[in-house]
Amino acid sequence: MSLNGAAYIAGAYEHPTRKATDKSVALLHAECAIGALADAGLSKSDVDGYFCAGDAPGMGPISMVDYLNLKVRHMDATDIGGSSYLLHVAHAAEAIAAGRCNVALITLAGRPRSEGMATGTTPRAGNVAQPDVQFEYPYGPTVVNVYAMVAQRHMHEYGTTSEQLAWIKVAASHHAQHNPHAMLRDVVTVEDVVKSPIVASPLHRLDCCVISDGGGALVVVRPEIAASLKRPKVKIIGMGEAPKGQLGGAVDLTYSGARFSGAAAFEMAKVKPGDIKYASIYDSFTITVLVQIEDLGFCEKGKGGAFVADGNLISGVGKLPFNTDGGGLCNNHPANRGGITKVIEAVRQLRGEAHPKVQVANCNLALAHGTGGLLGTRHGSATLIMERE
Amino acid sequence: MAYQQRKIPFAGAIDSNPETKPFFEGCAAGVLKIPHCNKCGKTHWYPRGVCPHCMSQDLAWKDASGKGTIYSFSVMKRAEVPYCIAYVTLAEGTTMLTNIVDCDLDTVRIGQSVALRFVPTEGGPPMPMFTPA
Numbered sequence: 001m002s003l004n005g006a007a008y009i010a011g012a013y014e015h016p017t018r019k020a021t022d023k024s025v026a027l028l029h030a031e032c033a034i035g036a037l038a039d040a041g042l043s044k045s046d047v048d049g050y051f052c053a054g055d056a057p058g059m060g061p062i063s064m065v066d067y068l069n070l071k072v073r074h075m076d077a078t079d080i081g082g083s084s085y086l087l088h089v090a091h092a093a094e095a096i097a098a099g100r101c102n103v104a105l106i107t108l109a110g111r112p113r114s115e116g117m118a119t120g121t122t123p124r125a126g127n128v129a130q131p132d133v134q135f136e137y138p139y140g141p142t143v144v145n146v147y148a149m150v151a152q153r154h155m156h157e158y159g160t161t162s163e164q165l166a167w168i169k170v171a172a173s174h175h176a177q178h179n180p181h182a183m184l185r186d187v188v189t190v191e192d193v194v195k196s197p198i199v200a201s202p203l204h205r206l207d208c209c210v211i212s213d214g215g216g217a218l219v220v221v222r223p224e225i226a227a228s229l230k231r232p233k234v235k236i237i238g239m240g241e242a243p244k245g246q247l248g249g250a251v252d253l254t255y256s257g258a259r260f261s262g263a264a265a266f267e268m269a270k271v272k273p274g275d276i277k278y279a280s281i282y283d284s285f286t287i288t289v290l291v292q293i294e295d296l297g298f299c300e301k302g303k304g305g306a307f308v309a310d311g312n313l314i315s316g317v318g319k320l321p322f323n324t325d326g327g328g329l330c331n332n333h334p335a336n337r338g339g340i341t342k343v344i345e346a347v348r349q350l351r352g353e354a355h356p357k358v359q360v361a362n363c364n365l366a367l368a369h370g371t372g373g374l375l376g377t378r379h380g381s382a383t384l385i386m387e388r389e
Numbered sequence: 390m391a392y393q394q395r396k397i398p399f400a401g402a403i404d405s406n407p408e409t410k411p412f413f414e415g416c417a418a419g420v421l422k423i424p425h426c427n428k429c430g431k432t433h434w435y436p437r438g439v440c441p442h443c444m445s446q447d448l449a450w451k452d453a454s455g456k457g458t459i460y461s462f463s464v465m466k467r468a469e470v471p472y473c474i475a476y477v478t479l480a481e482g483t484t485m486l487t488n489i490v491d492c493d494l495d496t497v498r499i500g501q502s503v504a505l506r507f508v509p510t511e512g513g514p515p516m517p518m519f520t521p522a
Binding site for chain 1: 406413432433441486488
């Protein structure tokens with residue numbers, strides 16, 4: 001049985017805060033839930049499925065379901081980092097198809113900015129029972145330097161340049177200037193990016209995403225319910241998920257799990273990369289975008305640098321408008337997890353509700369993709385393809 | 390730029406995961422022991438109690454030559470003491486996460502030949518790192 005068309009995204013909400021010193025993480029989750037249900041035209045009592053990941057405080061869904069006092073018959077707390085929420089949409093569609101729930105609520109929230117978290121530059125030991133920790137923590141892996149090794153190898157293999165990577169930030173900044181909630185609204189140039197200080201070579205400060213508080217929520221429903229609601233219909237037609245790691249020591253940094261999750265999603269959706277009108281691509285760093293664009297098939301492996309250059313990702317200018325909210329690079333990376341905002345902006349585009357300056361004309365087919373965890377050691381990939389009906 | 394060695398932390402104890410204790414005992418003795426599968430004949434990294442290639446538990450520790458090549462690297466500039474994280478592909482074929490030490494970090498390049506160097510840690514045995522050969 002194909003899951004193409006098994007469920008629709010009926011509600012999407014991005015919390016407007018970027019710094020939440022006055023609210024708890026649990027309350028931010030609740031405010032996102034309220035926003036997404038209101039957007040869908042549904043209420044608390046309609047929810048019978050709940051999904052969350054590692055950002056949710058407490059024990060998986062148990063704590064948040066209790067906090068919100070939901071009555072659910074299906075719950076899932078699969079955590080694949082920032083890409084969890086794309087996977088949750090897919091798993092909600094599976095659960096709906098299997099008759100396990102009708103209305104699935106997915107929430108994300110966090111406040112790393114208020115908590116002063118040095119997200120990308122601090123090595124964290126974690127639990128020594130995690131089997132890689134003792135063999136890696138002494139070497140100082142941080143978020144940035146592990147992604148940076150992917151960039152370094154890409155440059156070595158394919159001749160990719162810092163200037164080409166910079167174009168990804170430039171495109172995001174062109175979009176963010178129109179988003180009143182974006183953390184970074186100034187348009188930047190390639191020169192601005194490559195002249196910003198190196199954090200971990202070859203990545204500069206402006207190759208990195210923002211650290212922001214906030215959150216988001218999604219409501220996924222069965223087709224009959226979507227048909228009864230007043231919102232434009234966003235049908236889920238393709239989905240894929242894949243882990244990628246060090247392959248037992250046969251490390252290959254030239255590709256990501258998107259190679260597999262993307263292929264699965266395109267196969268289910270029966271569309272090709274060239275058909276996609278808008279793409280939300282996970283942008284923890286500029287290199288993340290470049291590798292995923294290649295692996296999703298928008299261009300040949302190794303040609304990503306040339307593909308993203310000269311404004312090709314800018315809405316109204318290039319061939320592949322991406323992250324028209326400003327993405328994680330300029331707008332928002334709530335809880336250090338950008339997966340949910342990727343789906344939210346894709347939903348806005350398909351509904352025709354993106355900012356008029358960045359709205360893609362006749363946007364009837366969109367892709368959202370996430371990479372969670374660390375691109376250069378081990379990560380999860382999740383891809384969704386959605387259609388406006 | 391003159392090289393400065395940052396303090397190297399160690400996570401847990403050498404027997405936190407009992408089956409990999411021999412690796413850390415090797416480090417204490419100045420030997421890089423790498424896991425080798427007697428069933429499929431392959432080495433792997435990081436060390437573990439089961440072969441990630443064939444799932445056999447018939448494993449043996451072999452002494453590595455200490456020679457390798459830099460597969461990728463990044464110099465962490467935004468740190469109290471800058472350091473170079475790297476993937477080094479060992480002559481034995483497997484690729485490990487490590488640090489490049491004792492050199493001008495601005496001269497580190499992919500493809501460079503490197504040699505093993507044990508660097509003391511805080512709270513654990515010295516850990517295997519590499520310096521340009």
